[in-house]
Amino acid sequence: MPARSYVRKVPSSGAVLWGASGPALARLDIELTERCNNDCLHCSVNLPAGNASARTREWPAERWTGLLDDAAGLGCLVVRFTGGEPLLRDDFEPIYLHARKLGLRVMLFTNGTLMTPRLARLLRDVPPLEAVEVSVYGMTKETCETVTRAPGSFAAMRRGLGLLGEYGVPFIVKGAVLPPTRRELDEFEAWAAALPGQAGAPSWAALFDLRSRPDARRSALIAALRIDGEGYVRLARRRGEEVVDEWRDFCGRSGGARGDRLFTCLPSAASAAVDAYGRLQYCLGLRHPDTVYDLAAGSLREAMTDFLPRLREKRSADPAYAERCGRCFLKGLCQQCPAKSWAEHGTLDTPVEYFCGIAHAQAVAAGLLDRGEKAWTVPDGSARAKRRIGS
């Protein structure tokens, strides 16, 4: 090997490749299907696997491969295949291979139950370059299937994980803190850490969104599963008191209040999501009709260079938003966003009490607020947070 190196490794984010303006598209999330063979209590995308109407309307493989061509042409580096359960699609393999042959890294979100030796071999030989993310909703058949409501899903998921391990495909298991799984959290973390093939720390979700496709009955079910603010703080503290320090520091560094701006999440600046029927969205959760772009009637380039930039400039006209979210210094902690507002209220800018409560509980734990104090009433909130960085 010569002393001089001609080949430079760059981080997989590819961030160094672009100038200040950044790429038109860095990451594309694709919901290959709205259908799932599980029916998880907390999930917001799970039509029955055999739903013929959804299946008929789903984009066929050639539409997806064409879209992937366009995405690569815009400089996209990463595509995420999710669902529903993406492996329900008979044509997953050619779509996956097409993405990889374009030089895209692939994130695959799956429940693992439909993994086959053939697919595991493919993921070994043509690796996605990202760990496969597998949902694991219980340490026993009883717990898991109470969540998934799909008989046989526990054994099928374990079989799928076994195949990934056997073929040396890196994966990460993800749990969910739900009434049936809460008592298993220690066991889940210990089991995951010891799994051959586990490529990183296991994660778990504890804050669940309501249905982004309106469904009052399912949304009510999800709401009943939710943990409250103090419960969330207790859960987060399992990872050490430094988590609370991070909240305080993050809050101090996240700038001032959002004013009337609606879209403040940074990671979405060069990303987009497409649902199973070819409708492009700001993110997978935001399905408000004013924020959706029909790719069948336009182009990915136009969506990324015209539609989404204009959407990002959208401002709130709701006085309640201006009074509360607009003046709140907990912007960095709070999950308030147009997608959450859409799922909870059918609007883009209604304050979401649930996430507001979670952020306030975090702020109290971090010493940024007194109990009962409302963040938007603190006149010098950002200064207060800055003063307490590192304390």
Next chain:
Amino acid sequence: MMEKIDLSRVYGPSDDVVVREIEGEIVIVPLTSGIGDLEDELFTLNETARDIWSRVDGSRPLAAVVRELAAEYDAPEGLIRDDVVGLLQELFDRRMIVEKG
């Protein structure tokens, strides 16, 4: 024993990688397993390497590539040869190019 680059042979991009051009950069993305040290990394080429890479297309022996570059840059062939062999050896060792034909 590591195979050495031979100027009389023809080389070209391997089917084990995908080569993309993004913002004027050549970006090499692993396609099959075992390319590079970490599979979640991408690779780019420095300026010298970019000029060489565009000519390593499986159509002519490496010696011809050296002569072309020496003529284009009005530089001594020995100097150019060092860069071409240095780059090709690095790419070959990483399985990013293969011998063709």
